[in-house]
Amino acid sequence: MIAAPRFPAEVRWPVVLLAIAWLARAAAAAASDVAGLALENPAPGVYVHYGEVAEMSRANAGDVANLGFVVGARCVAVIDTGGTYAVGRRLREALRKVTTLPVCYVVNTHAHPDHVFGNAAFAADHAEFVGHARLADALQRRGPNYLNALHRDLGDASDGTLLVLPTRTVSDTLDLDLGDRVLTLRAWPTAHTDCDLTVLDRASGTLWLGDLLFADHIPVLDGNLRGFLDAIEALRTQPAARAIAGHGRAGAWPQALDSEERYLRTLQADVRAAIRAGQSLSQTLGATTTPPDPGWRLVDAFHRRNVSAAYAELEWSE
Ligand SMILES: [Zn+2]
Numbered sequence: 001m002i003a004a005p006r007f008p009a010e011v012r013w014p015v016v017l018l019a020i021a022w023l024a025r026a027a028a029a030a031a032s033d034v035a036g037l038a039l040e041n042p043a044p045g046v047y048v049h050y051g052e053v054a055e056m057s058r059a060n061a062g063d064v065a066n067l068g069f070v071v072g073a074r075c076v077a078v079i080d081t082g083g084t085y086a087v088g089r090r091l092r093e094a095l096r097k098v099t100t101l102p103v104c105y106v107v108n109t110h111a112h113p114d115h116v117f118g119n120a121a122f123a124a125d126h127a128e129f130v131g132h133a134r135l136a137d138a139l140q141r142r143g144p145n146y147l148n149a150l151h152r153d154l155g156d157a158s159d160g161t162l163l164v165l166p167t168r169t170v171s172d173t174l175d176l177d178l179g180d181r182v183l184t185l186r187a188w189p190t191a192h193t194d195c196d197l198t199v200l201d202r203a204s205g206t207l208w209l210g211d212l213l214f215a216d217h218i219p220v221l222d223g224n225l226r227g228f229l230d231a232i233e234a235l236r237t238q239p240a241a242r243a244i245a246g247h248g249r250a251g252a253w254p255q256a257l258d259s260e261e262r263y264l265r266t267l268q269a270d271v272r273a274a275i276r277a278g279q280s281l282s283q284t285l286g287a288t289t290t291p292p293d294p295g296w297r298l299v300d301a302f303h304r305r306n307v308s309a310a311y312a313e314l315e316w317s318e
Contacts (some may be wrong), residue, residue, distance in 0.1 A: 014151070036094030037063070042242055043204035045071040045181065046126070049091060052218045053248050053297050056083050056114055056150070061157040065114040066244055068208070069095055070201050075104035079208050080246075081118030084150070085160035088118020092125075103127045104163055105176055107185065107297060108166065109210025109246065110193045112137035112311065113146040114220075119164035128141045130176070131166035132187045132195035139163055170197060188212065190224040191231040192246075198235075205241030206255065216248030218296035219260045221309045225268055233259050248297075254264020268292050271310040281311050 037049040048068040056062045062083020069078045069091075076099060081088040095103070103125040108116045110132065116139065119129060143163040150158045168174075170187045170249055181203045188196040192211040199208040211220065212231055221228060236254045243250040250256040267289070274284040292299050 019144060033057055034086070034093050035090045037067070037090045039068070039094050039098070043201075043206055045199060046206050046246055047071070047095070049080070049094065050249060051114070051247070053198075055298065055301055056154065058154050058157050060119060061086050062114060062150070062154065063090075065112075065246055066248075067091055067115075067118070068244065069103075070178065070181065070206075071099050072181035072184060073179075074103045074179025076103040077107055077176060077178055077183055077199075078103055078122060079107045080109055080115040080210070081106060081121065083114040083117050084154065084158050085118060085120050085162070086157060088121030091118060092121050104178070105130050105183075107131070107176075107183075107197070107199055109199070109208065110137060110144065110196050111135055112193065112211065113150060115210065115246070116162045116164070117146075117150065120160060120162040121166050123164065125315055128168045129166045130168045130170065130174070130185065131162055132197045133169045133171035134195040135169065136165045138193065138195045188231050189227050191228040192220065193223045196223070196231070200238070200240065205239070206244060207238060207240035207242070208244045209235070209246060209250075211246035213243060213245040213250055213256060214247050214260050214299050215245040215250045215256060216295075218292055218298050218302050219263050219306070220302050221264070221267075221306045225264060225310050225313055229261065229268070231266055232257050232264070260296070263292055263296070266292075267306055267310050268314070271314055273305060275311065275315050281308065281315075284311055 010156050039047045039049055041047055050066050051064045052060050054060055054064050056064055061226045064083055065080060067080045067082050069076050072109050073086060082091055103122055104127055106122045106127045108131040150161060172187060174185045176183045184200045196210055196212050240253045243253040243256050270289040285304055288305055292303055
């Protein structure tokens with residue numbers, strides 16, 4: 001039984017009514033003051049939110065990466081949390097509409113801000129934060145700059161965003177049991193970044209690739225081009241019923257890797273040829289490289305950066 005609230009006799013009723021109205025409003029706000037993200041449910045227990053294929057902005061509040069969760073018999077694992085605390089809260093709100101089971105794991109596929117900056121929304125769940133063995137180092141090195149840029153570019157939309165470091169790390173593979181459902185995590189050598197992690201839901205054959213797979217969104221190189229191509233080759237042998245890219249919608253597996261591989265191989269061949277011909281970085285950044293396939297989006301934002309990264313990597317080895 002819950003005792004009715006008592007108010008001292010001298011308190012006037014208008015004050016009491018105001019207090020009750022405030023409590024009711026606060027309770028309603030606690031129940032749901034954010035709109036849940038839109039989810040798709042491609043297999044039993046698998047939920048995916050497709051972020052916009054865009055750079056982070058005030059308008060999208062950092063909702064630009066693919067996120068989701070897998071529901072087991074005992075608990076839930078979240079896979080990537082979005083680019084701001086607000087996006088993380090909206091993901092959590094969507095999750096709570098699907099299940100009341102506890103969130104036991106929050107897995108980050110790599111250190112880029114659009115994948116990790118919603119982590120704080122799951123802090124009260126006492127989940128384990130799981131990532132590649134090098135994730136903490138990457139977040140500590142780059143996190144403060146990522147946060148400054150986020151506050152500068154997104155303003156209020158970035159409120160509440162914090163760096164949340166992993167509490168459990170993966171250096172090779174790790175199985176997480178959600179209750180009658182096992183996720184196999186795999187840490188990769190440097191490829192898209194130096195801390196890429198993939199997640200396979202064995203029950204449904206769903207393979208979450210983080211940014212080892214780009215669809216629609218031009219691939220981004222922030223690690224090692226040879227390593228990225230090696231990872232693609234190894235991933236092709238991984239059986240899966242479906243793939244979830246870090247950005248965009250992946251087609252059938254493993255053909256979903258084809259256009260990314262073509263882009264990266266062309267980049268490698270062009271930059272290698274430019275270096276062998278004695279061209280400088282600025283000459284190489286000119287008109288000498290093959291323009292990316294017109295199907296890719298965000299070419300202006302990332303292609304030249306990829307050429308620079310490939311040039312820096314290849315110039316000492318050609
Ligand atoms: Zn990334």
